[in-house]
Amino acid sequence: MNGRNPENGRKQVMFHDHRTFSFSNIVMVLVVVFLFLPLFVVVLYSFNSSKGMTWDHASLVWYEKLIFDSPSLWMAFKNSLIIALTSSATATVLGTLAAIGIKWYRFPGKSYITTVSYLPMVLPEVIIGISMLIFFSAVKIQLGMFAIFVAHTTFNLPFVFLLVSARLDEFDYSTIEAARDLGANERQTLLRVIIPSIMPGVLSGFLMSITMSLEDFVITFFVSGPGSGTLPLYVYSMIRYGVSPVINALSFVMILGTMLIAWVFRRFLKTIAANS
Amino acid sequence: MSIKDGRRSSERRERRLGVSYAAPMGVWFTVFFIAPLVIIILYSFLKRGLYGGVEWEFSLTAYGQMFNPNFGKVLLRTIWISVVATAFCILLAIPTGYAMARSKHQTLLLFLIIIPFWTNSLIRIYAWISILSTEGFFNEILKSLGIIDEGLHLIYNHGSVILVLIYMYLPFAILPLFTTIDKFDFSLLDAARDLGATKFGAIRLVMLPNIRSGLLTAIVFTFIPIFGAYTVPLLVGGKDSTMIGNIIVDQVSKTRNWPLASAFSMILTLVSTVGVIWMMMSSRKEQAQKKNVTNQQKTEQNILDHHTTGGEA
Numbered sequence: 001m002n003g004r005n006p007e008n009g010r011k012q013v014m015f016h017d018h019r020t021f022s023f024s025n026i027v028m029v030l031v032v033v034f035l036f037l038p039l040f041v042v043v044l045y046s047f048n049s050s051k052g053m054t055w056d057h058a059s060l061v062w063y064e065k066l067i068f069d070s071p072s073l074w075m076a077f078k079n080s081l082i083i084a085l086t087s088s089a090t091a092t093v094l095g096t097l098a099a100i101g102i103k104w105y106r107f108p109g110k111s112y113i114t115t116v117s118y119l120p121m122v123l124p125e126v127i128i129g130i131s132m133l134i135f136f137s138a139v140k141i142q143l144g145m146f147a148i149f150v151a152h153t154t155f156n157l158p159f160v161f162l163l164v165s166a167r168l169d170e171f172d173y174s175t176i177e178a179a180r181d182l183g184a185n186e187r188q189t190l191l192r193v194i195i196p197s198i199m200p201g202v203l204s205g206f207l208m209s210i211t212m213s214l215e216d217f218v219i220t221f222f223v224s225g226p227g228s229g230t231l232p233l234y235v236y237s238m239i240r241y242g243v244s245p246v247i248n249a250l251s252f253v254m255i256l257g258t259m260l261i262a263w264v265f266r267r268f269l270k271t272i273a274a275n276s
Numbered sequence: 277m278s279i280k281d282g283r284r285s286s287e288r289r290e291r292r293l294g295v296s297y298a299a300p301m302g303v304w305f306t307v308f309f310i311a312p313l314v315i316i317i318l319y320s321f322l323k324r325g326l327y328g329g330v331e332w333e334f335s336l337t338a339y340g341q342m343f344n345p346n347f348g349k350v351l352l353r354t355i356w357i358s359v360v361a362t363a364f365c366i367l368l369a370i371p372t373g374y375a376m377a378r379s380k381h382q383t384l385l386l387f388l389i390i391i392p393f394w395t396n397s398l399i400r401i402y403a404w405i406s407i408l409s410t411e412g413f414f415n416e417i418l419k420s421l422g423i424i425d426e427g428l429h430l431i432y433n434h435g436s437v438i439l440v441l442i443y444m445y446l447p448f449a450i451l452p453l454f455t456t457i458d459k460f461d462f463s464l465l466d467a468a469r470d471l472g473a474t475k476f477g478a479i480r481l482v483m484l485p486n487i488r489s490g491l492l493t494a495i496v497f498t499f500i501p502i503f504g505a506y507t508v509p510l511l512v513g514g515k516d517s518t519m520i521g522n523i524i525v526d527q528v529s530k531t532r533n534w535p536l537a538s539a540f541s542m543i544l545t546l547v548s549t550v551g552v553i554w555m556m557m558s559s560r561k562e563q564a565q566k567k568n569v570t571n572q573q574k575t576e577q578n579i580l581d582h583h584t585t586g587g588e589a
Contacts, residue, residue: 028375028385031368031446035392038403038443041413045406053406053416094301101297105290113302120309122497122552124504126521127316127541128309130528134319134538135312137329154308157301186293217398218506222528235398239405239511248406251399258394262387269386270458273451 039255046248062249070246076234080214083145083230087152088209094153095160096202100194103168104176121158128155129222136223144225151223152213159212160205166271167201204268211261313545320538330534338535342543347523351543354519357434358503361441365449365498366491368442373453373490374479378462386454393447401511404440405431408512432514440512441502448501449494456490457483489559496551504544520544 049059066073101107102114120128132151136143171194179193195202217232224233238247265272320338322330341347376385392400407413410427418424430436460483468478484491506521513519520540527537 022375024371024375024378027368027371031372031450032385032388034443035389035446038400038407039392039395041407042399042403045413053411053413094304098298098301101294105294105297106287107291107294107298109302110294110298113298113305116305116310117301118552120305122500123548124501124521124544126504126506126524127313127544127548130524130537130541131312131316132308133528134534135308135315138315150308154304157304161301211394215394215396217396232396232398235396235402239398239402243402243406247399247402251396251403254396254399255391258396259391262390262394265390266383266387269383269390270455272390273386274455 039251042248042251043255045245046252048245048248051245062245065244065246066249066253073231073234073246073250076229076231079145079228080231083148083152084210084213087149087156087213088206090149090153091156091160091209092202092206095157095205096164096195096198099161099164099168100190100198103165104173117158117161119158120155125216125218129219132219133222142225143223144228147223147225148220148228148230151219152216155216155219156209156212159208160202163205163208163268163271164198164201166274167198171197200268204265204271207261207264208272211258316538316541316545319535320542322535324533324535327532335535338533338539341533341536342539347540350518350520350523353434353517354503357438357441357517357519358499358505361438361445361502362449362495362499364438364442365446366494368446369449369453369494370491372450373457374483376450376454377457377460382458389447389450389454393451397444397507400444401440401507404436404443404512408436408439431512432517434514434517437509437513437517437519440508441505444508445498445502449498452490452493452497453487456487456493460486489555489562492555492558496555500548500551503547 045053046062047058047060048055049061050056098113098117102110128151132147132154133143136147141147175193175197176189179189184192214231216230217236220230220233221236224230229237235247235250238244262269319330321334321336323333323335323337325331342351376382376389379385405412408431409415410429410431412427412430414430415424415427419427464482464486465478468482469475473481503519504521505519506525509517509519509522520543524537524540524544527533527540
């Protein structure tokens, strides 16, 4: 048996020519349909004029209500935005600096930081939420906006750290040596050489953090106080205590937002898949 | 002498720079992540306070209470629900990841998997409620087709919990599997088929051993969050489909038994840690094995090269 066997060649062609109706392709299509079915239903019914799941006629009444008649929802959204921006900015600065330090320098405590930065991504959210709740009450920090900010920064940090580290792996260290040889000090090297060239990683870390922060329910649920409800908490109370179809309209807006973010990320999707 | 001095000072410089870059994050994690975990560990060994909180007295009561048959039942239920849901996720994710890796439209497919994955989790749970409830989408369709007269009870039971858990965590299984299968050399499958393996035989015997690390990552990253699920059993589960996550929250917010909540949290943390260590050890072992087989691979590569050039001739 060697490569000249004509039957061999035929078999190879068959395998490379992955068939459209293969078992795996059918499963994949079914999985995508399964993943989109609930989103589709919610979007469809956001345009239904009546309240229930029986179709009446198309209307934009729930969108009107969402925009003009939901002040507490917009209040919650404002809280969400404040938390998302502040916690993502903090996480981006801390995470980026740490990624640079861990990548290029040797120092005591390095492996501790690397291991610890990995943990918040693997521990169940309930544990992070509960431990923060107990911690805040043990050190007498009032639950509310500040506590949410701290919690969100904590779970955002690992994502920034990972995405920036991935970007640094492609960075050529000799560029830094060149900058130093040309007389740049550490601060100049950082601000003028390192940061600009890892900017895509930093930005994707920042956007990822914003997404995570706007998304989070479980952890926020534990550390929020009166008046500090975020959008997911508002959605939760809508689900629990009386559903209004306004939530359908809100869902469509949020799905569109997610699509926009995923579109911005289209070039990083593979990196994100590898790191999630 | 001067070289040695230079090296020492550059080492010192390196250390100083490294610490100043990484310390802010290190301190943040120590204060806001490690300290809370240490407090939980500590609290699990203390006596409960009368109105929440703890009394500073060593006690194993919390761990004793965990063996209460009611909690035991919840623990067992959590385990079997997690095992079933994880198994479904993995079984669906392997062919999906394979088809994605072989497709020409990888970015589009990743986009399609990631959009539902990033959509707010409460919105997705709510969507399932509106599909499954007695007056929901599914029942309305069946009614309008004349198949049933009255809505079926599809929600608030174990089945709906498992279904929605699979829905929520399927992407956690697909993404790592896609990543590893994408790196797999598909010509090995051709080689196996040349040697007489069936298509599924080739995938089982050649591909699966090669994507072990991705498979393990998928299992661990799906099992852990499902094991710690809280929102899904709360919102789509019945009265008897509570899981550990729900017990922990009830102990904190309703019963106010913080030591017991901490003790249960310890179980979750332990399970997660074991999973992660298992995953890390196996990927380390795989790397070591890869080093050992490089020579063998070289020979295989030679044979393969010979094969392809021979085929072209």
